[in-house]
Amino acid sequence: ETGVTQSPTHLIKTRGQQVTLRCSSQSGHNTVSWYQQALGQGPQFIFQYYREEENGRGNFPPRFSGLQFPNYSSELNVNALELDDSALYLCASSLGPSGGDTQYFGPGTRLTVL
Amino acid sequence: QQQVKQSPQSLIVQKGGISIINCAYENTAFDYFPWYQQFPGKGPALLIAIRPDVSEKKEGRFTISFNKSAKQFSLHIMDSQPGDSATYFCAASHRGRGGADGLTFGKGTHLIIQP
Numbered sequence: 001e002t003g004v005t006q007s008p009t010h011l012i013k014t015r016g017q018q019v020t021l022r023c024s025s026q027s028g029h030n031t032v033s034w035y036q037q038a039l040g041q042g043p044q045f046i047f048q049y050y051r052e053e054e055n056g057r058g059n060f061p062p063r064f065s066g067l068q069f070p071n072y073s074s075e076l077n078v079n080a081l082e083l084d085d086s087a088l089y090l091c092a093s094s095l096g097p098s099g100g101d102t103q104y105f106g107p108g109t110r111l112t113v114l
Numbered sequence: 115q116q117q118v119k120q121s122p123q124s125l126i127v128q129k130g131g132i133s134i135i136n137c138a139y140e141n142t143a144f145d146y147f148p149w150y151q152q153f154p155g156k157g158p159a160l161l162i163a164i165r166p167d168v169s170e171k172k173e174g175r176f177t178i179s180f181n182k183s184a185k186q187f188s189l190h191i192m193d194s195q196p197g198d199s200a201t202y203f204c205a206a207s208h209r210g211r212g213g214a215d216g217l218t219f220g221k222g223t224h225l226i227i228q229p
Contacts, residue, residue, distance in 0.1 A: 042203050042222050056214035058215070099215070099216075100207070103160070105157030107155065
């Protein structure tokens with residue numbers, strides 16, 4: 001186990017609603033990254049937070065936002081849900097923000113948008 | 115634009131055989147190439163990683179071969195076991211850009227090891 005936990009495990013929402021997903025990083029890891037994994041695809045980078053600031057973002061619209069807290073917890077918020085947002089959402093923590101730092105993934109939250 | 119192309123999409127290997135998964139990348143700025151293993155219901159877990167200053171890295175039964183000029187890298191699993199049945203992802207990143215781009219993943223290979 002990586003020591004990275006996520007909640008909830010599964011979530012069902014309706015189009016247009018808002019959702020908050022939560023992640024608890026490994027102790028001592030000051031960097032968290034979020035990924036979206038569609039069925040049968042590889043994870044896609046959403047954004048990264050380092051010391052509570054957004055450090056980088058992939059090709060995702062602003063309705064995807066995040067927060068990182070000093071206690072190694074973080075959140076992914078998605079507004080105005082669309083059907084295509086249905087996916088497994090993964091958080092990954094790392095010691096630092098370098099592209100070469102090992103990222104330790106949590107088990108993910110399965111989001112279904114109806 | 116798919117920056118990391120992975121093949122095959124699925125692979126069936128007999129127990130004790132060699133499993134080979136290939137990846138090709140386009141972005142010459144990539145300089146860190148990890149492989150992740152994912153079991154159903156779990157997040158990806160780092161298996162082995164390589165940097166482009168070496169052509170091969172071996173850890174136990176797992177070996178990465180890297181060809182910088184061809185912009186290709188591959189994972190070899192020797193003496194494949196049923197417990198190796200999982201989905202494997204290659205990935206790439208640019209260490210210098212840090213978190214700005216994250217990891218770029220291939221689409222994955224579903225590996226089945228038959229007893």
